[in-house]
Amino acid sequence: MSFRFDPLSDSICEDPYPLYRQLRDEAPVHWSPEARLYCISRYDDVLATLKDTETFSSAAMLTVLTRAIEVPITPRHVLMLLRFLLKTRLNPLRFPKAGSMISFDPPRHEVVRKIVSRGFTPRSVAAWQPRVQSLVDELIAGIADQPRFDLVEEFAVPLPTTLIAEVLGIEPERRNDFKRWTNALLGLASGKPIAVLIDSGLTESIGELYAFIREQVRERRGRPQDDLISILVDPKLGEVLDEVDVIQFVCLLLVAGNETTTNLIGNAVCALLDRPDQVELALGEPACIPNLVEEAVRFDSPVQMVFRTATRDVEVAGTTIPRGAEVACMLASANRDERQFENPDVFDATRDTTGHLGFGFGVHFCLGASLARLEAGTALAGLIPMLQSFERSGRASEPLNSILVRGRTLIELSAKKSEPVAPSP
Numbered sequence: 001m002s003f004r005f006d007p008l009s010d011s012i013c014e015d016p017y018p019l020y021r022q023l024r025d026e027a028p029v030h031w032s033p034e035a036r037l038y039c040i041s042r043y044d045d046v047l048a049t050l051k052d053t054e055t056f057s058s059a060a061m062l063t064v065l066t067r068a069i070e071v072p073i074t075p076r077h078v079l080m081l082l083r084f085l086l087k088t089r090l091n092p093l094r095f096p097k098a099g100s101m102i103s104f105d106p107p108r109h110e111v112v113r114k115i116v117s118r119g120f121t122p123r124s125v126a127a128w129q130p131r132v133q134s135l136v137d138e139l140i141a142g143i144a145d146q147p148r149f150d151l152v153e154e155f156a157v158p159l160p161t162t163l164i165a166e167v168l169g170i171e172p173e174r175r176n177d178f179k180r181w182t183n184a185l186l187g188l189a190s191g192k193p194i195a196v197l198i199d200s201g202l203t204e205s206i207g208e209l210y211a212f213i214r215e216q217v218r219e220r221r222g223r224p225q226d227d228l229i230s231i232l233v234d235p236k237l238g239e240v241l242d243e244v245d246v247i248q249f250v251c252l253l254l255v256a257g258n259e260t261t262t263n264l265i266g267n268a269v270c271a272l273l274d275r276p277d278q279v280e281l282a283l284g285e286p287a288c289i290p291n292l293v294e295e296a297v298r299f300d301s302p303v304q305m306v307f308r309t310a311t312r313d314v315e316v317a318g319t320t321i322p323r324g325a326e327v328a329c330m331l332a333s334a335n336r337d338e339r340q341f342e343n344p345d346v347f348d349a350t351r352d353t354t355g356h357l358g359f360g361f362g363v364h365f366c367l368g369a370s371l372a373r374l375e376a377g378t379a380l381a382g383l384i385p386m387l388q389s390f391e392r393s394g395r396a397s398e399p400l401n402s403i404l405v406r407g408r409t410l411i412e413l414s415a416k417k418s419e420p421v422a423p424s425p
């Protein structure tokens with residue numbers, strides 16, 4: 001294989017899809033020496049990998065993401081770690097047993113997934129619907145009359161972050177702190193060098209977040225309320241999570257649920273701006289919006305890839321992946337595979353999107369998919385009527401600098417200037 005592909009940096013480019021197509025055609029299992037990853041790019045192979053949890057462990061969801069961050073251990077960093085442990089009063093001996101469910105394998109994964117699923121039943125998601133609608137209405141009221149606005153900052157970021165804070169039961173007076181802590185956590189998941197993050201006050205913020213969740217857990221244990229943290233620690237509902245597991249889970253939700261939803265909304269709007277006929281279609285037939293959301297997840301997947309570790313030597317598409325090697329399952333490439341989807345590079349809200357892998361597949365299938373669908377569907381129903389009178393404008397829109405998530409840092413829209421009316425003779 002002659003060309004070079006580094007999934008941890010090349011996927012950040014403006015348009016990775018031609019490269020993904022080349023991979024599928026010429027090297028469906030490509031070894032990237034830069035990223036130290038085997039990249040699996042065809043739909044059938046990605047699906048088979050996600051299904052086979054015995055051969056492909058999710059451990060790499062933690063190891064690949066943390067090795068992407070360079071960790072220079074200096075005396076100053078040790079001091080910061082000690083201050084962090086003091087502030088959070090967490091027991092460091094508990095850490096080796098902890099971790100995030102996204103990196104657990106069966107049967108341990110099943111135990112945690114069963115507990116946290118209690119918070120994401122169809123009933124809970126239906127109960128959040130009125131609040132999602134009122135938030136979308138409030139945010140649209142804030143932008144609709146402006147001549148120019150940034151869709152990311154003024155709409156797509158505040159929608160999921162506000163909602164998740166409310167779902168977790170965070171009191172209104174702590175919401176600003178919660179927002180600051182969420183941003184710090186997203187910084188940690190961005191793949192930036194750890195030294196840069198520490199200098200920006202990241203450990204302070206994350207320490208505060210840990211201490212705060214710990215307090216919340218203690219409060220809810222004695223007096224369960226109507227919120228997600230209570231559902232995780234109320235023994236009347238069955239098995240419960242301990243303090244460290246709740247902290248890990250809340251952090252996972254903040255990372256897995258916010259940026260993904262923000263960029264689904266942003267990517268969908270960008271796709272629609274390129275296809276005015278699809279805007280018209282949705283205006284005429286609002287019932288197609290749920291399928292439009294699925295098509296947006298397929299067409300420009302917010303989560304471009306997930307990682308796995310091979311637990312034995314295994315052959316995929318004629319290439320042997322050795323035991324212990326780490327693998328990138330290229331979800332976004334699988335979703336553009338012409339072997340699976342007809343005209344995959346065309347955004348078509350009427351297509352049959354069944355089987356797309358944008359929310360993953362199998363035991364780790366996105367826990368928040370119904371919530372993401374609700375948020376994006378409600379958001380697009382509110383935004384689509386505006387898209388005929390707004391256009392892209394002004395400042396350049398940069399691709400997000402993230403290893404996993406594809407989206408834009410800025411989507412500036414401005415009101416279209418109405419055509420000057422010719423003076424009557």
Ligand code: HEM
Nearest residue numbers: 101102256257260261264303306359360364366367368372
């Ligand atoms: C457009 C929005 C979203 C996309 C594209 C997305 C995508 C994904 C994907 C691809 C996975 C599978 C990871 C793997 O196989 O290793 C996943 C897992 C997960 N997602 Fe989402 N997600 C979204 C929104 C959300 C939201 C809103 C939440 C919660 C509030 C959430 C919570 C989770 C959790 C907890 C997992 C781990 C599940 C497990 O390990 O069993 N996600 N997501």
